Amino acid sequence: MVSPQDFGTSSLSPASARVASPAAEHGSPRAHRAKRSQVSRACARCRRLQKGCSERRPCDRCCKVGLGNQCIDRDGSEETTTAQGCSPTQLHDLSLLSRPSMHAIPTFVAAHTLDLCVDRYFSHLFPTIPILTPPYVSRITALCLEQRSDTWVESACLLTALSALVVLQVEKPTEYSFAGLVSETNGAYGRALLDRALQYRHRLPVKPRPSLELVILTFLIYACHARLCRHSQAYFFLRESATLLLLYDHQHDKADTEDCLEETQVSDIVFRRLFWIILISERSNAIRYRRPITLQVTKAVPGLDEILIADASLVGFRHLALLFRPLDTSFFALLNGEATCHNPSCEELAGIEMAIHSALEPVLSLHDTQKANLRVTQLWLRIILWQIRLRLGFLSETRYPASSSYSYPLELAKDLMLSTRDLPIESMRVHGIGLTEKLFDMACAVVDVLARVPLSVSQPPLELSFDPLQSLRYLRRLMSDLPGGTAVYTDLLGKHIEDTLPQIVL
Known part of the structure; x- marks a missing residue:
């Protein structure tokens, strides 16, 4: 399996990709001491901390701590930004990341392993987490293989996070379910896949209008953290997935794909299911840990009966949503002991x-x-x-x-x-x-x-x-x-x- 560092090798620094000089080939003394790569201009944060920097913008050190959007080349001022809000070096870096190359890989999981994980998802996790559909998985897999559109990296991260969730939640952690393909135990391999998805999730550019793939990816990362008992990280990504879902413009996305009716229908089905899955997860988490909720059940939300039209096997999922539907914001205000909450009567609780x-x-x-x-x-x-x-x-x-x-x-x-x-x-x-x-x-x-x-x-x-x-x-x-x-x-x-x-x- 190719490691995540092999992804997009065309984005390596020119110094590391430079071809050896003829003098080095003839045994020159200079060949025994490789010239150290010099970064001509460190970013303001690395210069202030007196730490090593990289030529990539945002630099690797800022990306590692989640401050990529604050990576500044000169003290007090950012590089000239484009209309989209990205600096020229950022756009150059993204173009290298999105450019197909002979060394780039479409997903961060081996193809055969991915097929096994997708099959295990539909056979074990789909009855209670019915987000994805076979046509949707086929579509995002095609995006990864062809490396087309501006969301193929998000799709690759999504498939990686899906594989991580299957390995962590379905397989036994101490066993080897992928013998011959992976040398690690299921637990170690699942955590490695999660780390890989997180690594590139943090490198994705921030967009004013998130894609559907980004919302699903964030929710799957939450599910992985929850399985590993990482409660704080799980809550962070659960709350972020709910926020991204509110920012996701479903009608705008449908207008962009109206020329392909089948693709629009697939995205519409996934979106309807995703809303209720995040709502159920958020309210269940809020009850267990006494936290507030983000999503509300309004007249504009997709109906539960409409979900059954696409797949009659989701009747159990509909009943699960009905369990949490009557628990509104006033219920959680009472549960959390908010100062301004209304104490209900016995009849209201009975209802x-x-x-x-x-x-x-x-x-x-x-x-x-x-x-x-x-x-x-x-x-x-x-x-x-x-x-x-x-x-x-x-x-x-x-x-x-x-x-x-x-x-x-x-x-x-x-x-x-x-x-x-x-x-x-x-x-x-x-x-x-x-x-x-x-x-x-x-x-x-x-x-x-x-x-x-x-x-x-x-x-x-x-x-x-x-x-x-x-x-x-x-x-x-x-x-x-x-x-x-x-x-x-x-x-x-x-x-x-x-x-x-x-x-x-x-």
């Missing part, structure tokens, strides 16, 4: 719970991965609503309604055990650490209820028709088989049990 409950209908044609994600997510959202009721003082000792009782999490944990114990573990493992975190939240709520939090002497002992410890044992065992469970969350749950219920032995 949200009813919408979450009715989002899942008896559907027979669901993939196992969809069943696992839908069942866990629905019960997890009910736990979140129960925690809000607990904070607002809406819970009571009565068992009716069940959602307002102190023992409600025990009922939900039992429902989770009964609804997921027949599903294969791979159908849950493919969702990554996000599903593990939801199970952890549910298990902690069960522990809190068993410890009678809030504690009151007048509370009678819980009278249940089942053993709640059985559900707790199931949750802990299930977490240990999922990504991040053994490394992080089972130990955290054990510590919580030890601090809260030291007398219980699981």
Whole structure:
């Protein structure tokens, strides 16, 4: 496999590409000491830091720290810029990057490896992350092979990030799924692909109107970081993908490709799916980490029923979007404890719970991965609503309604055990650490209820028709088989049990 440094070798400095002189060929003493390449003019930042600079503009050092757009050649003034906002040296560098050469590679992944990753995406990740379609993948692959249009580098990064996500989330990290093609383990190879995509993602020029490929690329990078438990980096790219989606002018993009109806239809399908996928991911992340949201459900957003017209197999994805649709900005203001938030009534919270409950209908044609994600997510959202009721003082000792009782999490944990114990573990493992975190939240709520939090002497002992410890044992065992469970969350749950219920032995 060609390393990322081999990409675009035509952009190497003239000093490094200079042909050896005849004197060097005849054994001249000068040939034993290569002349050091001199950079005639360092940028202002490197000169101020007294660091080595490069001839490329923006220079490599500024690009590495994300300050490429601030790379200045002379103190206090930038080079003359063009109408597009790029300096002549930047345009020259971009032209070298986009120019086909015998050493340039269309993607940063071997062709056969890319084919395997694309197949694995559609067979394992597509049921819950249905962004891409086969025609769209074929189109951006053709852009990379022909190195045409101004977005082919973005397409190459997109395919690299897609391969990284498949390797990290579908394959087992300690195994070798690409034997004969890659000498590294799946975990090491996936991280290498992610680093490669990030390297060229930072080198892409900033545009006032981002492309659809850039939005998808940014979201895939978020998904990779989330799989690796890099929570801060994941949130950064998730928020950036949501912002880029708002800046993306879908109508302008459709006008640019109106001469090709088929290409317009493909982009339109991908855009509709992408909006709801980012919305679901952003709201799920906001609940887990108590953060604000960016995307709103307005009358102008693509409808969920329109998505099903293109592919009837997305019915599970539609139900997943319906779970998060009733959670608006006022809900997150309440969840995050904003000073100006409106405290809802019991009826308003009951309305949200009813919408979450009715989002899942008896559907027979669901993939196992969809069943696992839908069942866990629905019960997890009910736990979140129960925690809000607990904070607002809406819970009571009565068992009716069940959602307002102190023992409600025990009922939900039992429902989770009964609804997921027949599903294969791979159908849950493919969702990554996000599903593990939801199970952890549910298990902690069960522990809190068993410890009678809030504690009151007048509370009678819980009278249940089942053993709640059985559900707790199931949750802990299930977490240990999922990504991040053994490394992080089972130990955290054990510590919580030890601090809260030291007398219980699981």
